[in-house]
Amino acid sequence: xxxxxxxxxxxxxxxxxxxxxxxxxxxxxxxxxxxxxxxxxxxxxxxxxxxxxxxxxxxxxxxxxxxxxxxxxxxxxxxxxxx
Amino acid sequence: xxxxxxxxxxxxxxxxxxxxxxxxxxxxxxxxxxxxxxxxxxxxxxxxxxxxxxxxxxxxxxxxxxxxxxxxxxxxxxxxxxx
Amino acid sequence: xxxxxxxxxxxxxxxxxxxxxxxxxxxxxxxxxxxxxxxxxxxxxxxxxxxxxxxxxxxxxxxxxxxxxxxxxxxxxxxxxxxxxxxxxxxxxxxxxxxxxxxxxxxxxxxxxxxxxxxxxxxxxxxxxxxxxxxxxxxxxxxxxxx
Amino acid sequence: xxxxxxxxxxxxxxxxxxxxxxxxxxxxxxxxxxxxxxxxxxxxxxxxxxxxxxxxxxxxxxxxxxxxxxxxxxxxxxxxxxxxxxxxxxxxxxxxxxxxxxxxxxxxxxxxxxxxxxxxxxxxxxxxxxxxxxxxxxxxxxxxxxx
Numbered sequence: 001x002x003x004x005x006x007x008x009x010x011x012x013x014x015x016x017x018x019x020x021x022x023x024x025x026x027x028x029x030x031x032x033x034x035x036x037x038x039x040x041x042x043x044x045x046x047x048x049x050x051x052x053x054x055x056x057x058x059x060x061x062x063x064x065x066x067x068x069x070x071x072x073x074x075x076x077x078x079x080x081x082x083x
Numbered sequence: 084x085x086x087x088x089x090x091x092x093x094x095x096x097x098x099x100x101x102x103x104x105x106x107x108x109x110x111x112x113x114x115x116x117x118x119x120x121x122x123x124x125x126x127x128x129x130x131x132x133x134x135x136x137x138x139x140x141x142x143x144x145x146x147x148x149x150x151x152x153x154x155x156x157x158x159x160x161x162x163x164x165x166x
Numbered sequence: 167x168x169x170x171x172x173x174x175x176x177x178x179x180x181x182x183x184x185x186x187x188x189x190x191x192x193x194x195x196x197x198x199x200x201x202x203x204x205x206x207x208x209x210x211x212x213x214x215x216x217x218x219x220x221x222x223x224x225x226x227x228x229x230x231x232x233x234x235x236x237x238x239x240x241x242x243x244x245x246x247x248x249x250x251x252x253x254x255x256x257x258x259x260x261x262x263x264x265x266x267x268x269x270x271x272x273x274x275x276x277x278x279x280x281x282x283x284x285x286x287x288x289x290x291x292x293x294x295x296x297x298x299x300x301x302x303x304x305x306x307x308x309x310x311x312x313x
Numbered sequence: 314x315x316x317x318x319x320x321x322x323x324x325x326x327x328x329x330x331x332x333x334x335x336x337x338x339x340x341x342x343x344x345x346x347x348x349x350x351x352x353x354x355x356x357x358x359x360x361x362x363x364x365x366x367x368x369x370x371x372x373x374x375x376x377x378x379x380x381x382x383x384x385x386x387x388x389x390x391x392x393x394x395x396x397x398x399x400x401x402x403x404x405x406x407x408x409x410x411x412x413x414x415x416x417x418x419x420x421x422x423x424x425x426x427x428x429x430x431x432x433x434x435x436x437x438x439x440x441x442x443x444x445x446x447x448x449x450x451x452x453x454x455x456x457x458x459x460x
Contacts, residue, residue, distance in 0.1 A: 163301070
């Protein structure tokens with residue numbers, strides 16, 4: 001699956017995107033976040049305040065309970081501020 | 084005084100402007116029109132339907148009872164249609 | 167710097183928009199409008215006749231009124247006169263302000279004035295002949311909104 | 314022809330306005346908007362970060378919605394990304410229609426979307442440091458109008 005990070009989420013994680021395989025036991029955005037947080041403190045810092053975090057699966061806004069598959073594009077970002 | 088004509092008023096009178104002295108006995112736009120009508124059929128044709136005629140004295144919209152002096156710019160035109 | 171002009175020549179909307187912001191960094195929004203001759207009903211040409219001194223005076227007054235109503239930074243109004251064929255630009259209104267809402271409001275206010283009450287007359291040429299355009303009710307309603 | 318683009322480069326509003334009417338004579342009105350970086354509060358630069366594929370998809374959907382709401386003839390939306398300094402153009406919206414009211418409405422509708430809900434983030438650089446801009450309540454209200 002493809003992960004995208006924007007704005008301060010990108011800055012905290014230290015990259016704008018990455019491709020990782022989806023573990024078999026993970027099926028929601030929230031579970032994916034729990035897994036990422038265990039990968040390192042940069043993810044913990046980025047996902048620390050979920051009230052300020054938004055996500056989209058395949059370019060559709062959704063909650064942390066949105067279901068995901070290994071072919072999805074999953075993005076994490078702050079609330080959009082527009083152009 | 085300076086007289087200006089626009090659109091079909093100009094076309095019917097056959098000129099866009101003229102300078103004529105204001106006769107001593109004339110003091111309103113309406114009286115001026117009566118005088119002009121006597122000058123020729125082109126004025127009679129232009130001033131025939133006063134419901135479709137508008138006037139301005141020194142670039143201020145007014146009625147046929149607006150008072151005029153010899154130093155004024157008096158314009159006759161159809162209702163404006165805008166740009 | 168903005169400008170108020172009545173002219174026979176065409177204008178470049180890009181140049182006029184740029185002039186409104188030239189040399190300043192307080193403008194956040196430029197709303198603009200370009201009016202164009204439509205080729206409806208086999209229109210061949212439209213000749214715009216202006217009472218130029220009167221029009222410039224009234225446009226200037228309406229720009230001043232717009233600046234009182236909304237916090238504007240600069241305004242341009244350019245109106246062409248003369249014979250124009252379908253596709254030709256007729257009028258430009260550009261309004262610079264800090265925020266977008268003010269520039270949109272003021273640009274539409276000025277356009278509603280220009281299209282309804284400005285001292286211009288339009289002679290339409292069609293294959294059937296040439297006719298002076300009569301005032302339209304819907305345009306008057308648009309202008310009334312701002313009362 | 315209109316276009317929907319996200320780009321690093323600047324654009325020429327005059328070229329974009331002309332493209333909306335090129336080769337056709339049914340357009341009577343082009344309302345357009347240019348958003349510009351304001352130098353408020355000692356702003357030194359603003360970097361716009363876009364979720365580009367998402368933004369293009371959402372802008373396209375909002376242009377389609379605008380065309381359903383109003384009788385429009387063509388629409389362009391151009392949004393820049395990257396680091397911009399005060400005075401720089403950020404965004405262009407241009408709407409061509411027969412009548413002016415529709416083009417004004419649609420241009421403002423699209424701008425309200427772009428300025429509030431489009432997937433862009435803004436990093437402001439000031440002498441005091443760089444900060445990500447937080448969403449603003451007044452912008453949300455502007456977007457809510459169209460619900």
